[in-house]
Amino acid sequence: MIDLTGKFITTATNEESERLLRMASARGFRTDIGLKALVNKRLFHFSEFPKWITTPAYFQSPDNAYTYQELFGEEDEEMSRILSDSLRFCRAHGYSLFRIYVDEETMAFKGKAIAKGTSGERKEIDMSIGKPIKLSKAEIELLVGCPVEIVS
Numbered sequence: 001m002i003d004l005t006g007k008f009i010t011t012a013t014n015e016e017s018e019r020l021l022r023m024a025s026a027r028g029f030r031t032d033i034g035l036k037a038l039v040n041k042r043l044f045h046f047s048e049f050p051k052w053i054t055t056p057a058y059f060q061s062p063d064n065a066y067t068y069q070e071l072f073g074e075e076d077e078e079m080s081r082i083l084s085d086s087l088r089f090c091r092a093h094g095y096s097l098f099r100i101y102v103d104e105e106t107m108a109f110k111g112k113a114i115a116k117g118t119s120g121e122r123k124e125i126d127m128s129i130g131k132p133i134k135l136s137k138a139e140i141e142l143l144v145g146c147p148v149e150i151v152s
Helices: 014-026 068-072 075-093 137-144
Strands: 008-010 043-046 095-104 108-117 122-130
Touching (some): 014 068, 075 095
Antiparallel strands (some): 008 043, 108 122
């Protein structure tokens, strides 16, 4: 998960702006106006405290601005790469059916891949990728069950 705080991010399309704004809203960023009113903007700043989304009155991209594609990648390109790799896997190993399932849960993304061959063989793999979380010292002490001292 990419931390948005303190970043200037530019978008190329309304679709990218909407995705970025929804992501920021889900992470606790606020706006003075509704998200739909900001979709046609192209430059966004995400302040650290308080968590606000601001847009400059005029478009002048700062030197330290990131593009949406730099941070999150090109979705269509990534999906086509995943599909291409899946097709190569099926061809190389003789599978006729290949399915991928992914679910977002509270603490992780969980997924399952199922491959079936023409003669009935079945291969199944489960995977989980944890989400990064921010914990306070008190929360760490509760998880560990004893006092914790942070040393730098």
